[in-house]
Amino acid sequence: MKHVDDYRDGDLARSLARLIADTVLPGRSYAFMEFCGGHTHAISRYGVEDLLPASIRLIHGPGCPVCVLPVGRLAAAIDLARMQPVTLCVYGDLMRVPTARGQSLLTAKADGADVRMVYSPLDAARVAEQNPARETVFFAIGFETTAPATAQTILYAARKGLGNFSVICNHVLTPPAIDAIMATSTDGGPPGLDGFLGPAHVATVTGITPFQSVAARHSKPVVIAGFEPLDVLQAILMLTHQINDGRAVVENQYRRAVTASGNRLAQEATAKVFALRERFDWRGLGVVANGALRLNENYDRFDAEKRFALSTPTMSDNPACACADVLRGARKPAECRLFGTVCTPETPIGSCMVSSEGACAAHWTYGRFRDPADRPRLEPAGAA
Amino acid sequence: MCLAVPVRVTEILPEGMARAELDGVCMTIGVMMIENIAVGDYVVQHVGYAIARLDPDEARRTLELIRGASTKYDGTAT
Numbered sequence: 035m036k037h038v039d040d041y042r043d044g045d046l047a048r049s050l051a052r053l054i055a056d057t058v059l060p061g062r063s064y065a066f067m068e069f070c071g072g073h074t075h076a077i078s079r080y081g082v083e084d085l086l087p088a089s090i091r092l093i094h095g096p097g098c099p100v101c102v103l104p105v106g107r108l109a110a111a112i113d114l115a116r117m118q119p120v121t122l123c124v125y126g127d128l129m130r131v132p133t134a135r136g137q138s139l140l141t142a143k144a145d146g147a148d149v150r151m152v153y154s155p156l157d158a159a160r161v162a163e164q165n166p167a168r169e170t171v172f173f174a175i176g177f178e179t180t181a182p183a184t185a186q187t188i189l190y191a192a193r194k195g196l197g198n199f200s201v202i203c204n205h206v207l208t209p210p211a212i213d214a215i216m217a218t219s220t221d222g223g224p225p226g227l228d229g230f231l232g233p234a235h236v237a238t239v240t241g242i243t244p245f246q247s248v249a250a251r252h253s254k255p256v257v258i259a260g261f262e263p264l265d266v267l268q269a270i271l272m273l274t275h276q277i278n279d280g281r282a283v284v285e286n287q288y289r290r291a292v293t294a295s296g297n298r299l300a301q302e303a304t305a306k307v308f309a310l311r312e313r314f315d316w317r318g319l320g321v322v323a324n325g326a327l328r329l330n331e332n333y334d335r336f337d338a339e340k341r342f343a344l345s346t347p348t349m350s351d352n353p354a355c356a357c358a359d360v361l362r363g364a365r366k367p368a369e370c371r372l373f374g375t376v377c378t379p380e381t382p383i384g385s386c387m388v389s390s391e392g393a394c395a396a397h398w399t400y401g402r403f404r405d406p407a408d409r410p411r412l413e414p415a416g417a418a
Numbered sequence: 419m420c421l422a423v424p425v426r427v428t429e430i431l432p433e434g435m436a437r438a439e440l441d442g443v444c445m446t447i448g449v450m451m452i453e454n455i456a457v458g459d460y461v462v463q464h465v466g467y468a469i470a471r472l473d474p475d476e477a478r479r480t481l482e483l484i485r486g487a488s489t490k491y492d493g494t495a496t
């Protein structure tokens with residue numbers, strides 16, 4: 035795959051890891067949060083942590099849209115699909131997320147609800163086009179990366195005059211999430227956090243500007259990082275240099291797709307269709323102010339929450355599930371007592387075990403047979 | 419679901435759509451958010467829409483930077 039395989043070269047990865055080991059200062063430890071589930075997945079899949087010196091610790095962040103979706107939003111959609119004559123279109127990753135009542139979209143489908151998996155929001159609009167006598171509802175999730183696709187689909191539905199298509203909007207925003215993470219602990223975020231691997235696909239849309247204020251507000255460096263192993267390693271090297279130099283700025287490792295100002299047309303589509311939601315309850319982070327999007331008044335007719343008078347029940351997660359802590363970087367998947375026993379990808383208890391970008395699923399698939407204590411490590415030059 | 423992959427545009431279609439290809443797999447995607455899209459461009463495709471153009475020069479520079487930084491360890495990497 036062009037523009038992919040080059041960034042998976044094992045020899046270069048080991049060389050970069052050596053360079054990182056030479057760059058870390060003896061006696062100092064470094065903790066970086068990878069914001070995105072895509073990073074978490076790549077780090078686990080390619081064993082990036084195994085290459086790093088012991089003084090670098092990676093903390094999983096909340097950037098998995100399936101994982102941060104509050105369970106009440108999903109329960110409301112499941113109820114809608116069960117109770118009303120609608121076709122509910124969802125991304126496949128959502129199908130197995132359990133709600134507090136032990137239901138999932140999959141069990142609703144098995145019981146006869148018309149739930150369909152789509153790859154693109156446009157597929158959902160096409161379902162509406164092909165079934166004009168039936169309501170089609172698209173359950174939209176995702177960060178700034180995905181919101182423009184939903185916006186374009188709503189603009190498409192408006193152009194085509196689709197009267198039977200609507201959207202449950204659960205789009206969320208990254209800078210407020212970073213702010214919320216930093217507010218989770220009195221000493222400013224997860225203990226010892228030194229910087230962020232920033233979200234690359236989000237930044238293709240937003241540009242790097244929104245992250246400049248994030249870095250300044252929290253005095254933490256942010257390096258926008260691509261999702262291949264060499265991208266991640268190079269970004270860790272850049273973060274390490276910033277820490278050593280006492281800098282806290284935004285740098286762009288993913289220059290091949292991210293520009294300073296981002297994708298203007300995507301930003302315009304998002305701005306045209308959506309407005310900020312004053313309050314949105316994130317799993318793990320709680321209520322985040324202005325941290326999510328809703329349809330704006332001009333597109334009311336496509337807003338499924340209004341069309342079906344949906345309300346979001348407040349539901350707590352399974353009390354034994356540590357997802358909320360995992361999403362804040364406060365606990366590791368293996369520190370949850372359900373991990374790998376009750377909770378596996380086949381029988382997920384929490385959302386972090388469902389999506390392949392979830393920290394628990396990534397650790398189950400790629401990391402669970404590693405004992406961190408026994409790992410061979412590259413040590414900084416000159417260290418004992 | 420955040421997966422976004424680089425695909426090559428093979429044909430421009432009406433209404434902001436295009437055909438694109440990834441390792442021999444063809445797909446129809448929305449390219450209305452990419453300015454001056456042309457056949458042969460690589461774009462980052464996400465849930466059926468192109469969200470960014472891949473800049474081949476920047477891609478080359480990033481790889482050169484990584485290779486350059488790594489030459490120090492050529493032949494000694496374990």
Ligand code: SF4
Pocket residue numbers: 354355356357358360367370371372373374377378382383384385386387388394
């Ligand atoms: S292992 Fe399962 S139950 Fe535990 S935090 Fe992860 S998803 Fe929740």
